[in-house]
Amino acid sequence: MSGVKERVIEIIAEQAVLEPSDVSLDLSLEALGVDSMGLVEAIFSIEECFDIQVPFNANEPEKSDFDISSVSAVVAAVEKLVAEQAD
Amino acid sequence: MREGRCGIGELEIRDVERLSIRIGGQVKGYDPDQRFNRQQQALYDRFTQFTLIAAEEAIAQSGLEFSGRVAAESGVVLGTSGGGLNTQDENYRAVYEEGKNRVHPFIVPKLMNNSAASHVSMNYNLKGPSFTVATACASSNHAMGQAFWLIRSGAATAMVTGGSESMLCFGGVKAWEGLRVMSKDACRPFSANRSGMVQGEGAGIFVFEEFEHAKARGASILAEVVGFSMTSDAADIVMPSQHGATRAILGALIDARIGAETVGYINAHGTGTAANDKTECAAVSKAFGRHADEVMISSTKSMHGHLIGGTGAVELLACLMALNDGIIAPTIGYEEPDPECSLDVVPNEAREAQVSHVLSNAFAFGGQNAVLALKSL
Numbered sequence: 001m002s003g004v005k006e007r008v009i010e011i012i013a014e015q016a017v018l019e020p021s022d023v024s025l026d027l028s029l030e031a032l033g034v035d036s037m038g039l040v041e042a043i044f045s046i047e048e049c050f051d052i053q054v055p056f057n058a059n060e061p062e063k064s065d066f067d068i069s070s071v072s073a074v075v076a077a078v079e080k081l082v083a084e085q086a087d
Numbered sequence: 088m089r090e091g092r093c094g095i096g097e098l099e100i101r102d103v104e105r106l107s108i109r110i111g112g113q114v115k116g117y118d119p120d121q122r123f124n125r126q127q128q129a130l131y132d133r134f135t136q137f138t139l140i141a142a143e144e145a146i147a148q149s150g151l152e153f154s155g156r157v158a159a160e161s162g163v164v165l166g167t168s169g170g171g172l173n174t175q176d177e178n179y180r181a182v183y184e185e186g187k188n189r190v191h192p193f194i195v196p197k198l199m200n201n202s203a204a205s206h207v208s209m210n211y212n213l214k215g216p217s218f219t220v221a222t223a224c225a226s227s228n229h230a231m232g233q234a235f236w237l238i239r240s241g242a243a244t245a246m247v248t249g250g251s252e253s254m255l256c257f258g259g260v261k262a263w264e265g266l267r268v269m270s271k272d273a274c275r276p277f278s279a280n281r282s283g284m285v286q287g288e289g290a291g292i293f294v295f296e297e298f299e300h301a302k303a304r305g306a307s308i309l310a311e312v313v314g315f316s317m318t319s320d321a322a323d324i325v326m327p328s329q330h331g332a333t334r335a336i337l338g339a340l341i342d343a344r345i346g347a348e349t350v351g352y353i354n355a356h357g358t359g360t361a362a363n364d365k366t367e368c369a370a371v372s373k374a375f376g377r378h379a380d381e382v383m384i385s386s387t388k389s390m391h392g393h394l395i396g397g398t399g400a401v402e403l404l405a406c407l408m409a410l411n412d413g414i415i416a417p418t419i420g421y422e423e424p425d426p427e428c429s430l431d432v433v434p435n436e437a438r439e440a441q442v443s444h445v446l447s448n449a450f451a452f453g454g455q456n457a458v459l460a461l462k463s464l
Contacts, residue, residue, distance in 0.1 A: 036325075036326065037324075037325065040265075040266065040267050043267070044265065053107075056267055057267055057268075057270075057282060057283060058266070058267040058268050058283075058360075058361075059268055059270070059281060059282055059283040059359075059360050059361045059362075060281075060282060060283075060361070
């Protein structure tokens with residue numbers, strides 16, 4: 001699944017106003033400076049980029065199936081959704 | 088609202104299968120042909136139709152006739168956020184999707200946000216101040232506040248006021264989906280297992296009249312508007328601020344010259360989103376201090392959904408029911424207590440209680456807050 005990680009990092013970097021190289025995988029989006037609106041925009045960009053549906057409700061982010069606890073968690077979740085899409 | 092009945096159900100709109108949010112407080116069984124002729128329908132968007140139906144009832148109930156000096160000194164101020172969104176949706180489809188190169192000649196007067204207020208003015212000969220207020224979810228409360236101030240200042244004798252909304256079309260719901268704050272199953276304000284807001288549609292219209300004028304003609308007065316306050320968060324375009332809400336609540340109490348202990352019921356903004364419910368409860372707790380545990384606060388959005396620009400008007404009906412009938416509308420769908428919303432939210436069943444004063448809260452996207460205070464007679 002080449003490229004998913006890089007594309008997700010680019011999307012998060014854009015919201016965090018950082019260079020992709022400055023986005024470390026173990027940090028949370030919040031720690032990178034992405035607020036709740038930035039998060040919703042990032043998810044929109046991810047959906048558009050990979051043509052997938054991301055299960056995320058801003059009212060109960062902790063209950064969503066989509067793990068946003070860190071950049072690597074988001075990458076893994078997107079990779080899973082993209083793989084499911086391909087099935 | 089008295090029965091705690093839920094008006095939220097499956098949406099019946101075009102292309103609903105392309106929406107991920109498919110529920111709403113939609114007006115069902117409504118046939119425009121039964122109310123308006125073809126020429127009227129060419130000019131009346133659904134939000135205008137709802138407005139005119141409600142205005143007819145309200146003006147008939149008021150017994151007020153608008154002629155001569157009363158007509159010259161009376162007007163209309165209504166709230167809406169989307170205005171003629173259905174008309175826009177249908178006609179964008181026509182030109183973009185269906186590739187048509189021509190639309191009906193009256194699309195502009197049909198879709199404009201002030202069309203409902205204009206048609207009320209034209210139909211009832213209201214020749215004084217007439218305008219529309221758009222402050223998203225607080226539009227109706229801001230509109231009714233303007234009506235109150237226009238009368239209190241002496242600028243108007245009577246104002247037809249309230250608001251309406253009809254955003255339940257494909258484009259309207261699709262836009263809201265994007266924010267990711269919509270629930271797919273129910274609106275459960277203040278409940279720990281809440282899953283977001285649900286949209287509704289409809290109208291609420293009232294006749295506000297100068298008190299002595301109403302008394303002199305022997306009008307049946309439903310309540311007295313005694314206070315109004317507006318504040319701005321000046322902070323964030325979507326996240327509400329507790330401080331802005333607290334200042335609006337306190338402002339309404341000060342304007343009404345009453346203490347928090349006088350207020351028996353608050354109709355909450357209560358959208359069923361985590362951001363609103365927690366902030367609103369904290370704001371009420373702060374404004375009411377030790378009296379916060381005594382006041383009943385319910386969100387009727389659990390039954391009629393969020394009418395956005397029309398919501399404060401429909402919610403004022405719950406306030407009038409509290410003041411006139413001694414019945415407090417419940418917050419239905421309440422399943423699990425939320426420690427951050429530990430006020431008396433009148434869960435699931437209406438309650439009998441005599442209250443002399445009520446507040447109605449509205450806190451909009453954009454940080455624009457409007458709170459009304461009413462008292463019984």
